[in-house]
Amino acid sequence: MSGIVRYGSYVPFNRIQRSAIGGGRGERAAASYDEDSASMAVEASREALRELPEGAEVDTVAFASTSAPYTEKLNAATLQAATNLPKSVTALDLGGSTRSGLSALLAGIDMASAGRTVLVAASDVVVGAPSGPRESGGGDAAAAFVLGGNGTEPIARLSGRASCTEEVLDVWQSPGMPFAKQWEERFGASIFTPLLVDTFARALADAGVAASDLARVVLDGTNARVFRGFMRPAGLDPAQLADGMAGTVGRAGAAHAGLTLASALDGAAAGDRIAVACVADGVDVAVFEVTEAIDDGRPKHSVASWIGSKRDDLAYTTYLKWRDVLPFEPPRRPDPDRPAAPPMQRAERWKFGFLGSRCNRCGNTNLPPQRVCVVCQASDDSTMEPYADSECRISTYTLDRLAYSLQPPVIGAVVDFDKGGRMLCQLTDVDPDKVAIGDELEMTFRRLYTAGGVHNYFWKARPRR
Amino acid sequence: MASKGICDRVAIVGMGCTKFGEHWNRSASDLLVDAVQEAYGSAGIEPDNVDAYWLGTTGSGISGLTLSEPLKIQYKPVTRLENMCATGSEAIRNAAYAVASGAYDLVMAVGVEKLKDSGFSGLTGSAPPGDGTESGMTAPANFSLLAPAYAEKYGVDLETMRDVLTKIAYKNHYNGARNEKAQFQREVPVEKINSSPKIAGMLGIMDCSGVSDGSAAAVICRAEDAHKYNDNPIFIKALSFVAGPSEGAKRQDYDFTTFPEVVESARDAYVQAGIEDPREQISMAEVHDCFTPTELVLMEDLGFSPRGQAWKDTMDGRFDLDGDQPVNPDGGLKSFGHPIGASGLRMMYEMWLQLRGEAGERQIADPKVGLTHNLGGAPGRCVSFVSVVGL
Numbered sequence: 001m002s003g004i005v006r007y008g009s010y011v012p013f014n015r016i017q018r019s020a021i022g023g024g025r026g027e028r029a030a031a032s033y034d035e036d037s038a039s040m041a042v043e044a045s046r047e048a049l050r051e052l053p054e055g056a057e058v059d060t061v062a063f064a065s066t067s068a069p070y071t072e073k074l075n076a077a078t079l080q081a082a083t084n085l086p087k088s089v090t091a092l093d094l095g096g097s098t099r100s101g102l103s104a105l106l107a108g109i110d111m112a113s114a115g116r117t118v119l120v121a122a123s124d125v126v127v128g129a130p131s132g133p134r135e136s137g138g139g140d141a142a143a144a145f146v147l148g149g150n151g152t153e154p155i156a157r158l159s160g161r162a163s164c165t166e167e168v169l170d171v172w173q174s175p176g177m178p179f180a181k182q183w184e185e186r187f188g189a190s191i192f193t194p195l196l197v198d199t200f201a202r203a204l205a206d207a208g209v210a211a212s213d214l215a216r217v218v219l220d221g222t223n224a225r226v227f228r229g230f231m232r233p234a235g236l237d238p239a240q241l242a243d244g245m246a247g248t249v250g251r252a253g254a255a256h257a258g259l260t261l262a263s264a265l266d267g268a269a270a271g272d273r274i275a276v277a278c279v280a281d282g283v284d285v286a287v288f289e290v291t292e293a294i295d296d297g298r299p300k301h302s303v304a305s306w307i308g309s310k311r312d313d314l315a316y317t318t319y320l321k322w323r324d325v326l327p328f329e330p331p332r333r334p335d336p337d338r339p340a341a342p343p344m345q346r347a348e349r350w351k352f353g354f355l356g357s358r359c360n361r362c363g364n365t366n367l368p369p370q371r372v373c374v375v376c377q378a379s380d381d382s383t384m385e386p387y388a389d390s391e392c393r394i395s396t397y398t399l400d401r402l403a404y405s406l407q408p409p410v411i412g413a414v415v416d417f418d419k420g421g422r423m424l425c426q427l428t429d430v431d432p433d434k435v436a437i438g439d440e441l442e443m444t445f446r447r448l449y450t451a452g453g454v455h456n457y458f459w460k461a462r463p464r465r
Numbered sequence: 466m467a468s469k470g471i472c473d474r475v476a477i478v479g480m481g482c483t484k485f486g487e488h489w490n491r492s493a494s495d496l497l498v499d500a501v502q503e504a505y506g507s508a509g510i511e512p513d514n515v516d517a518y519w520l521g522t523t524g525s526g527i528s529g530l531t532l533s534e535p536l537k538i539q540y541k542p543v544t545r546l547e548n549m550c551a552t553g554s555e556a557i558r559n560a561a562y563a564v565a566s567g568a569y570d571l572v573m574a575v576g577v578e579k580l581k582d583s584g585f586s587g588l589t590g591s592a593p594p595g596d597g598t599e600s601g602m603t604a605p606a607n608f609s610l611l612a613p614a615y616a617e618k619y620g621v622d623l624e625t626m627r628d629v630l631t632k633i634a635y636k637n638h639y640n641g642a643r644n645e646k647a648q649f650q651r652e653v654p655v656e657k658i659n660s661s662p663k664i665a666g667m668l669g670i671m672d673c674s675g676v677s678d679g680s681a682a683a684v685i686c687r688a689e690d691a692h693k694y695n696d697n698p699i700f701i702k703a704l705s706f707v708a709g710p711s712e713g714a715k716r717q718d719y720d721f722t723t724f725p726e727v728v729e730s731a732r733d734a735y736v737q738a739g740i741e742d743p744r745e746q747i748s749m750a751e752v753h754d755c756f757t758p759t760e761l762v763l764m765e766d767l768g769f770s771p772r773g774q775a776w777k778d779t780m781d782g783r784f785d786l787d788g789d790q791p792v793n794p795d796g797g798l799k800s801f802g803h804p805i806g807a808s809g810l811r812m813m814y815e816m817w818l819q820l821r822g823e824a825g826e827r828q829i830a831d832p833k834v835g836l837t838h839n840l841g842g843a844p845g846r847c848v849s850f851v852s853v854v855g856l
Contacts, residue, residue, distance in 0.1 A: 331586075332584070332586045337592065337594075337595065337597075339594075340595060343595050343597075346596070347598065366715060367715065368598065396614055396721060398606045398609045399663075400606035400665045402586060402606070403601055403603045410602065410606070412602040421715075423715075424602065426600060448597065458597060
């Protein structure tokens, strides 16, 4: 039976306190100035793809988001390139509703049943109008799943599912609107609660399980009021509810159902049954059964470890500047150049895949790849190798207060890789006062800047999280 | 390296140099007219006498028309060239080799840069269309890597290191205060240098060279013709230029305490000029003090100080105007300013004045051999020029 073969999650490093926004408890996760839904999807996908079981070769990539960096240009192609998946993949972008994350997961399982191996990444940067509930209650995060059918051992099988679609005006955003709007929540609840009760019951029936059999229930949706009248008719006990991370992450749009499922899987044992419901423009419910393979299938980072690794004092004005909500005085430096299409195409395996060239003659690593080796000058005699997951550290560094950045100073570091190779690159997710020579780093996929509507993606280094 | 050199075969017989600074009311064309006409006058020649021109500029114009148009040069060869911050020196080198070859008898090397029209801080360059993966670090950030690396390697505590960098800035401003063509003609108190706003790493604004507009020019001929034009010509002993393979940016064994490109260009120049002991034989030098730690490292790469000793020599006053081996007597990039394409020629202009005893208040006693050093790029990835000139 088809199911989840591997999974991964990503929560960005920065948190903003709700008290700094104007009220409320806890904090929300905020993508850094150099992140977007595509770059965060890459981070979560790297987690999911790190150690695939034998026989699992991804041939399909789906990216789900309501904050896709490009409205036209395939965001899933960025995901494919940055994770070094083969160019023969089928790739698609999904969006339009925060339910698209769970819908994509279900669609991916259907494709897996048809013999495909599918990477589904759901990711969102949720920006609400200043002082509104979406700004305060939203969060930024990503989740990724590799879905497989026959021939791969899943860590969680899909045992039942049900859906419902409703044409209703609940949350909407049309082109040109800077922020999404939501109709009065009491109205939404009156429509969605009965639909959820019904759809949930159908899914349990499909899976052949009772509500009391569920070890965990993930409830996600645009409208928290929907769930108030749901628990009792559904026969659920509040103790079964998965933590929705409202106080630590916030609702991460299309990623949230997947992120909460990932968190449930982090703590699941073989035999556990987990139901996931997402309520937005209708309802999707999936029921999973965790298998014995779970203990070998967990990612390097749990959701809890991402949440625990943070800087939690992001200033509100900085946050608004990062999200392009608040205009600000630019540095007295030229705007960065728009990267050009042909050079990006030629350098794709470096820029996106982060492959270096290892000299076949002397073994030296050249970053970026070189035709002529910098050590022995051997020409056109090297092998491309991945460096994104390689251990590396700071050889030396400087704080550049003159360079263009949304978060000055730019920290420029000379980064040496343990398996060879050196590059000069920017550090991110780091306190400038705490950088030291010798610090261990890891590479992270980022959006360096946007110029002329072109997002310039490349890799930076960050302290290990 | 196998440069044979042209020691004593080529002479400089006239020079011109504008004041460097913020010339809001002067275009690159205006600055070129000023510098070139001053050089014509200095050599006592008419424009018709010049057979060919080399014009160095990194971004203030393209093609030879940048020079021929404002000066109305009458259908002569004008080569426009660029080699980052060493552009002005490259103009001299190419012009000198042209007369040495016998192809021309009298040529000019000219440099110009108009930086203050951009409205931006620091240098701005226009790179070719790229893939967007460059580090994006600025020049002060790249050069700031030298200071902590040097301090670490030679056991200099960071407070002392700060004093050394401040001493270099202080010295160059002291010299520039005695130069009416310098951008900044004031001494700067040590406390002000120490507390200037931070730009990159340890470097404050007072560790950085001046961003300025300016132009300079030299009239060059073969040595045997020199006295036709000028009773006091100066002679080229060596011209060396190196473009590195960019090893330091890619190899883990590079430690940011030296420029291998400078070491090699200096070695080559000393062979050409027959210099065996640069610390003793070079009377004075104009070096590429784009940022204060650059000058420190250059003192060792050029062989003026043993490895690990330049910071002591600096503090002991060896490189002061009245020291044993004055460095940047005209104020250097720090105080004279750094209009990129003009800087290499400005360095030579100071050699011209000093060797001919025309440096006024900052005249060095009886200099015999001078050196200019010009660098472009960043530690680990640069080009380097060294010349030796004398009487």
